Amino acid sequence: MAEDKESAKAIVSELHKRISSAFDVFDHESNHTVDVREIGTIIRSLGCFPTEAQLHDVIAEIEEEEPTGFIRFERFLPTMSRILLEHRFRPVPEDLLLQAFEVLDQQKRGHLDPEELTRYLTQEGEPFTQEEMEEMLSAAVDPDKNLIFYKDFVSVMTVDDPW
Template sequence: MADDKEAAEAFVSEVHKRISNAFDVFDHEFNHTVDVREIGTIIRSLGCFPTEAELHDIIAEVEEEEPTGYIRFEKFLPTMTKVLMEHKFRPIPDDLLLQAFEVLDQQKRGYLEPEELSKYLMQEGETFTQEEMEEMLSAALDPDKNVIFYKDFVGMMTIDDTQ
């Protein structure tokens, strides 16, 4: 039984370390706070992908009574620990992501034009901003052919979920 407790404590300790490391990247003042606008990036860097509504719920949970524009580590840690321990906001499996791209690629070419992808992502569902679109295209676009080979892009986007 002691081994189980030690293993659980070691696991929680490792989760806390991961959260702390991700948070520290954005703690530019080294005062255990980050800009509230960085919370989504921090959460995604930990392998969690909440919707915008879910992200707003998390922020509401960790924000001060009187919002300051900053999130304190002490408030972020317990909430994020619970999220990671419960395996919430897991990424979409790569095969489903690939299927989504294949639906958009009606001619079955194996790629999408940047304009096509921009149209879908900026006009449908939870829309991307122009800045988010440009950032994604900078990673997704094949520099020689100026198209998105989505099988390669899905491979880049998915993470090894065996942690």
């Protein structure tokens, strides 16, 4: 029983260190606050990938009563700890991403053209912004053939789940 309690304390302590380190990268004034616009980057750096709507919900939970444009660490820590301990916003597994691309590739060619993918990602679901599309295409498009070989791209864009 005491061993379990010590083990849990060690896990929480390690979790708090990871969260603190990620937060500190963006605490430019060293005053335990970060710009609210950095919260998504911090959360993603911790291996969580919320949608924009989910991110807005998290920000609403940790913001002050009267939003200041900054998030204090003492409000961020408990929420982020809970998110990590509950394994929320986990990355999508590689096989599921591959299936999504295969659905888009109706002719089963093994590739998509950039215009095709742009159309899907800017007009369906939670649309990508122009900047997000440009960033993604710069990593996804084969420069010689001007195509997206999605099997290669999926293996590049997946991350190992640290938990």
